[in-house]
Amino acid sequence: MIDLDLRILADSKLPLLRSHEAAEVGRHLSRFLGSTNVTPVDAFTRPARVSGVRIGVFSVALVELGAPASIEAVSRGDYAVMMLCLHGSAQMEVDGRVIPVLANHGLFWLPDGVVRATFSANCARLVVRIESRLIERRSLFGTARFELSNPAIEPFLELVHSILSSRTMIAAIDNEPSVCRRVEALLATLLQRTCLPAIYDNADLPIASRDVRRAEAYIRSNVSHNIRLQDIAAAAGVSVRTLQSSFKRDRHVTPMQCLRNLRLDAARQHLIAGSSVAEAAHGTGFPHQGRFSQYYRKRFGHSPSSTCGGGLPPGIDAQAAGTEHVQL
Numbered sequence: 001m002i003d004l005d006l007r008i009l010a011d012s013k014l015p016l017l018r019s020h021e022a023a024e025v026g027r028h029l030s031r032f033l034g035s036t037n038v039t040p041v042d043a044f045t046r047p048a049r050v051s052g053v054r055i056g057v058f059s060v061a062l063v064e065l066g067a068p069a070s071i072e073a074v075s076r077g078d079y080a081v082m083m084l085c086l087h088g089s090a091q092m093e094v095d096g097r098v099i100p101v102l103a104n105h106g107l108f109w110l111p112d113g114v115v116r117a118t119f120s121a122n123c124a125r126l127v128v129r130i131e132s133r134l135i136e137r138r139s140l141f142g143t144a145r146f147e148l149s150n151p152a153i154e155p156f157l158e159l160v161h162s163i164l165s166s167r168t169m170i171a172a173i174d175n176e177p178s179v180c181r182r183v184e185a186l187l188a189t190l191l192q193r194t195c196l197p198a199i200y201d202n203a204d205l206p207i208a209s210r211d212v213r214r215a216e217a218y219i220r221s222n223v224s225h226n227i228r229l230q231d232i233a234a235a236a237g238v239s240v241r242t243l244q245s246s247f248k249r250d251r252h253v254t255p256m257q258c259l260r261n262l263r264l265d266a267a268r269q270h271l272i273a274g275s276s277v278a279e280a281a282h283g284t285g286f287p288h289q290g291r292f293s294q295y296y297r298k299r300f301g302h303s304p305s306s307t308c309g310g311g312l313p314p315g316i317d318a319q320a321a322g323t324e325h326v327q328l
Contacts, residue, residue, distance in 0.1 A: 007161055007165070008062075008086065008126060008157065008160065008161045008164060008165075009062065009086050009087075009124055009126075011161065011164070011165035012051060012062055012164045012165060013164065013165055013166060013167045013170060014051035014052065014053055014062065014164055014170060015051060016049055016050070016051045017048075017049070017050045017051065018047035018048070018049055019044075019047055019048055019050075020043070020044045020047050020048070022038045022039060022040055022044075022048075022069075023038075025038045025048045025050055025065070026038040026071075028050045028052075029050055029052075029061065029063065029071075031052065032052035032053075032054065032059040032060070032061040032127075032129065033052075033059060033061055033073065033081075033127060033129050034073050034074070034075060034079070034129070035073060035074055036071060036072070036073045037071065037072045037073070038065065038069055038070075038071055039069060039070045039071075039072070040065070040067045040068070040069040041067065041068040041069060041070075042067055042068065043067070044065075044066055044067050045066065045067060046066045046067075047066065048063075048064065048065045048066050048067075049062075049063075049064040049066070050062070050063050050064075053163070053164070053170055053173065053174070055163070055173055055180060055183055055184050055187060056180055056181065056183075056184030057130060057131035057133070057134050057184060057188070058128060058129070058130055058131075058184060058187055058188075059128070059129040060126070060127070060128050060129075060160060060163075060164070061126070061127045061129075062124070062125075062126055062127075062164070063124070063125050063127060064123070064124045064125075065119055065121075065123065066121065067121050068118070068119065068120060068121045069118070069119055070116070070117070070118045070119075071116075071117050071118075071119070072114065072115070072116060073111075073114075073115050074113070074114055074115070074265075074268075074269055074272070075111035075112055075113060075114075075115055076112070077110070077111070077112035077113075077132070077220070078131065078132055079110075079111075079129050079130060079131050079132050080108065080109065080110045080111075080129075080130045080131075080132055080134075080135050081107075081108070081109060081110075081111060081115075081127065081128070081129055081130070082106060082107075082108045082127070082128040082130065083101065083106060083107050083108075083125055083126075083127050083128075084105075084106040084125060084126040084127075084128075084148060084157075085101045085102060085103055085104070085105055085106065085123065085124075085125050086103065086104075086124045086125060086126060087103055087122055087123060087124040088103060088119065088120040088121070088122040088123030088124060089101065089102050089103065089119075089120045089123060090107075090117055090118065090119045090120070090123055090125065091117060091118045091119075092107055092109075092115075092116070092117045093115070093116040093117065094107075094109050094111070094115070094143050097251065097252050099143070099145060101145060104147065104148045104149065105145060105146065105147055105148060106145070106146050106147075106148055106153075106199075107143065107144070107145050107146075108143070108144045108146065108196075108199050109142070109143040109144070110132060110135070112220060113262055113265035113266065113269075114265040114268055114269070126160070128160070130191070134188055134191070134192070135196075142208045142213070142250075143208075144199050144200055146198075146199045150198050150199075152194045152195065152197070152198030153194070153195050153198055153199070155190050155194055155195075156187070156190040156191060156194065156195040159186060159187060159190060160187075163183065169183075208246075208250040208251065209246050209249075209250055211236040211237060211238045211242065211243055211246050212236070212243075212246045212247060212250045212251060214235060214236040214237060215232050215233070215235060215236040215243060215247070215255055215258075216258065217235075218231075218232055218235035218236065219232060219255075219258060219259050219262055220262060223259070223262050223263055223266050223284060223285065224263070224266070224283060224284050224285050225285065226285065227259070229243075229255055229256055232255050232259070233255075243255055260295060261299065263284045263285050263286065264284075264295060264296055264299050264300070266284045267280040267281060267283070267284040267286070267292070267296065267304070268280075268296075268300065268304075268307060270283055270284065271304055271307040271308050272307060274308075275308075276308070277289065277292075277293070277304045277305055277308065280304065281304075292304070
């Protein structure tokens with residue numbers, strides 16, 4: 001399997017962007033993975049390398065940034081992501097947890113809101129974005145970290161390798177809808193029948209309990225409303241004490257911290273879209289603008305006014321960009 005990982009990287013025939021410009025790299029990644037900002041800790045010492053292809057409900061990208069960097073993206077909960085670390089290492093912030101992903105390991109999750117990650121200078125990764133309608137019984141899935149050596153994952157990766165290593169196949173997918181549909185169907189079958197069951201049967205991160213998933217669904221549906229801990233527990237169908245214990249075990253935050261983090265993520269989306277700080281705060285359930293600014297700075301490392309009008313503020317320094325909190 002490790003040999004296969006190396007071959008995916010070495011044999012790729014995808015059209016390749018080479019760039020020293022973080023903004024250009026982010027725009028290119030956005031074509032395949034959704035709106036993305038890239039912030040290198042230091043200047044690129046060699047050009048970042050990014051390539052990708054769309055195959056129906058799948059988007060596949062190979063990414064080598066060539067410098068320690070952070071990435072920030074915003075998801076509306078309409079896709080899943082499978083990130084395979086081929087070289088180097090990554091740290092992903094998911095559901096309030098910072099999850100390390102080492103070489104020859106992967107992470108599968110369904111992002112909703114702001115996603116953050118940091119990557120080592122030598123990190124090379126394969127990222128597969130999957131429209132969430134393809135994930136059957138979606139409520140059963142949480143965040144799972146897995147080893148690429150799992151033999152049940154190999155057929156999916158072998159197919160990805162065969163696609164990426166053939167210019168003829170890439171061109172046929174781009175130009176022949178019938179070919180694209182057939183390849184998409186085969187990828188979907190392998191994902192659903194072998195890949196996902198193997199990932200979740202052997203995951204080394206626990207899948208959140210049902211009460212936590214119900215609570216999170218309720219919180220996301222009411223993120224801008226004035227809801228109490230008792231309301232969240234009632235929606236989850238458990239006592240307050242049980243819910244707090246479940247969140248501590250599965251998410252390492254309290255239910256109310258989860259609510260606050262999701263509100264801050266939503267506020268950030270409003271700010272990027274052009275809302276004022278006051279509008280973003282009040283529109284996401286923060287009645288006190290000063291307290292909102294304090295929470296925002298603690299979560300994102302800069303003030304909300306710095307975010308207004310577009311992604312990461314230009315004044316973020318290298319230390320802030322290099323922390324474990326990166327936004328995908």
